[in-house]
Amino acid sequence: LMTQSPATLSASPGERVTLSCRADQIVGTNVAWYRQRPGQAPTLLIFGASNRATGLPGRFSGSASGRDFTLTISSLQSEDFALYYCQQYNTWPRTFGQGTKVDIK
């Protein structure tokens, strides 16, 4: 089970935000993050807990500490107001967190 917090985060453009995800068991660094804009398929942001996907802007970063994982967006852009999901791929079945919605304050 992957537990994300908060469920909703209200922020302003240009603001720095941090999204959290906690695993209920050891998953190593086998965690990915995805962004899903309204009406679109998810897109990969981070894999291996801290590796940016090809072409991803540098404002996105991921980190891990034990069973706690963090996605940081250093300066929110308009396209970043979206849903974010973490996923573990250490064990079967793969599991997603329930999501964090980042909306405009």
Place this chain on the structure above:
Amino acid sequence: QVHLVQSGAEVKKPGASVRVSCKTSGYPFTTYNIAWVRQAPGQGLEWMGWMSPYNGNTIYAEEYQGRVTMTRDTSTTTAYMELTSLRSDDTAVYYCAREGGGWLETWGQGTLIIVSS
């Protein structure tokens, strides 16, 4: 460029079956595994299962065991997901995605399946 293009939306009656296709291009089909994920209206992402296009091996989430079958046609580089005994709570957008090393690096556009009498 890697592309995964899925079949179109469908409306099905309860008890029916549906097969969703995922046409891949831009990479060696048998080299990357395919996962299927679904998203009910207003809900989060739910991992359904995984298939190796190389040998057809599959792993399914327990809640779909017995109802889902994932297959592939290597000649057309297409993956398929069939779900049987449809219920109203199977109404969702179904996605295929190409796996990297477990993460889902490229997604199809999604296929809306509506189950309604």
